[in-house]
Amino acid sequence: MNTQLVESLVQVILSLPPDERSLLEEKLFSNIPYPSTLELAHLAQSGGAFDFLHNEPDTYTLDDGEAI
Structure with a gap:
């Protein structure tokens, strides 16, 4: 890698x-x-x-609430 070239370009920018x-x-x-x-x-x-959601209990089911 040409570190000197990269450093020069950074300085110009x-x-x-x-x-x-x-x-x-x-x-x-x-x-x-x-x-x-x-x-x-x-x-x-x-x-x-x-990934933490895999260890969470299923609080809601399809039977909860009203149908949309």
């Missing part, structure tokens, strides 16, 4: 005026697609953030 820096960010990040709903659902399901 940091020295840019705000409008030029915004233009650079727009050029760099405009082609990055947003994740789809399916990708987000898969991430939520496989990420482990909701």
